[in-house]
Amino acid sequence: MLPSQAPFPATRHRRLRQSPAIRSLVGQTSLSPSDFIWPVFVRDGEGISEPVGSMPGVNRLSVDKVVEAAREAHALGIPAICLFPYTAPALKTPDCAEAWNPENLSNRATRAIKDAVPDIAVMTDVALDPYNSDGHDGIVENGVIVNDASVEALVKQALSQAAAGADIIGPSDMMDGRIGAMRAALEAEGHQNVLLLSYSAKFASAFYGPFRDAVGASGALKGDKKTYQMDPGNSDEAMRLIERDLQEGADMVMVKPGMPYLDICRRAKDMFGAPTFAYQVSGEYAMIAGAIERGWLDGDKVMMESLMSFRRAGCDGILTYFAPQAARLLAE
Numbered sequence: 001m002l003p004s005q006a007p008f009p010a011t012r013h014r015r016l017r018q019s020p021a022i023r024s025l026v027g028q029t030s031l032s033p034s035d036f037i038w039p040v041f042v043r044d045g046e047g048i049s050e051p052v053g054s055m056p057g058v059n060r061l062s063v064d065k066v067v068e069a070a071r072e073a074h075a076l077g078i079p080a081i082c083l084f085p086y087t088a089p090a091l092k093t094p095d096c097a098e099a100w101n102p103e104n105l106s107n108r109a110t111r112a113i114k115d116a117v118p119d120i121a122v123m124t125d126v127a128l129d130p131y132n133s134d135g136h137d138g139i140v141e142n143g144v145i146v147n148d149a150s151v152e153a154l155v156k157q158a159l160s161q162a163a164a165g166a167d168i169i170g171p172s173d174m175m176d177g178r179i180g181a182m183r184a185a186l187e188a189e190g191h192q193n194v195l196l197l198s199y200s201a202k203f204a205s206a207f208y209g210p211f212r213d214a215v216g217a218s219g220a221l222k223g224d225k226k227t228y229q230m231d232p233g234n235s236d237e238a239m240r241l242i243e244r245d246l247q248e249g250a251d252m253v254m255v256k257p258g259m260p261y262l263d264i265c266r267r268a269k270d271m272f273g274a275p276t277f278a279y280q281v282s283g284e285y286a287m288i289a290g291a292i293e294r295g296w297l298d299g300d301k302v303m304m305e306s307l308m309s310f311r312r313a314g315c316d317g318i319l320t321y322f323a324p325q326a327a328r329l330l331a332e
């Protein structure tokens with residue numbers, strides 16, 4: 001686009017900024033509760049809402065409280081909720097079998113939400129880290145995260161989530177070939193309408209720290225995730241991964257983390273035009289919420305500005321821990 005404009009004073013850009021009415025008329029980007037997916041942490045028990053230390057305002061919720069959260073989200077116009085289970089250390093094994101237990105926490109929460117609030121979409125996380133005594137997203141053999149055996153396990157996990165009623169399955173594991181394998185298995189098992197929102201461009205980021213505390217994975221993790229998550233400096237590789245996942249049957253794609261990777265979002269949207277999401281991850285939330293808590297930033301304004309940036313970068317939606325707070329503000 002070549003901006004075409006008369007010289008000053010025929011063009012005065014401030015004319016277009018003079019009042020709320022004019023500004024709203026020419027505003028290019030919109031933000032609505034329907035753009036949000038709300039990630040929530042699920043734990044065992046009943047009636048429990050337990051604060052996550054490094055994420056002020058975020059709690060781990062027992063299944064009954066997750067159902068309440070889903071009701072609240074639905075009332076606020078948030079279309080989807082994404083479940084992350086906090087798994088007891090005793091259930092973590094090298095083969096990660098709890099991941100496809102039909103009665104695991106994530107599956108119980110999915111069924112409870114779909115029973116109580118059928119209209120909200122439930123998204124689940126496919127990755128082995130909550131169930132792995134090694135803390136990795138894939139299966140570890142002799143210190144190596146093995147790809148193909150991991151994909152087999154991830155397919156079992158995805159099928160158990162679909163059977164529990166998940167609407168959107170979000171593979172966050174970054175193994176190769178998992179989207180194609182999951183899509184084929186979902187078709188074969190009669191889950192034709194289950195959506196795959198692939199964490200296609202997921203970077204090996206230090207911004208996931210608070211999340212690993214929230215799901216109890218930081219203690220277990222040996223080493224780092226750099227052999228499967230992406231190098232933060234790579235952009236072309238992100239495009240190749242997104243293209244690969246779309247070709248394997250992903251319905252929607254994700255860039256993660258969000259704010260430090262908005263250039264990847266814009267490039268992905270321009271290049272593929274697929275439904276594109278970004279995950280404003282735990283560390284991004286912690287930075288903003290921590291500064292708000294100290295009175296260093298104006299909370300509502302910074303939150304909304306950060307969310308608007310994703311929309312401006314071309315994202316159709318945002319996974320954000322701010323979802324209910326932002327939706328409430330948008331409803332005012």
Ligand SMILES: NCc1[nH]cc(CCC(=O)O)c1CC(=O)O
Nearest residue numbers: 127137172207208211281282283
């Ligand atoms: N498969 C794990 C997973 N799924 C979502 C997040 C991070 C989310 C966040 O930081 O908010 C992670 C952490 C990781 O890869 O270590």
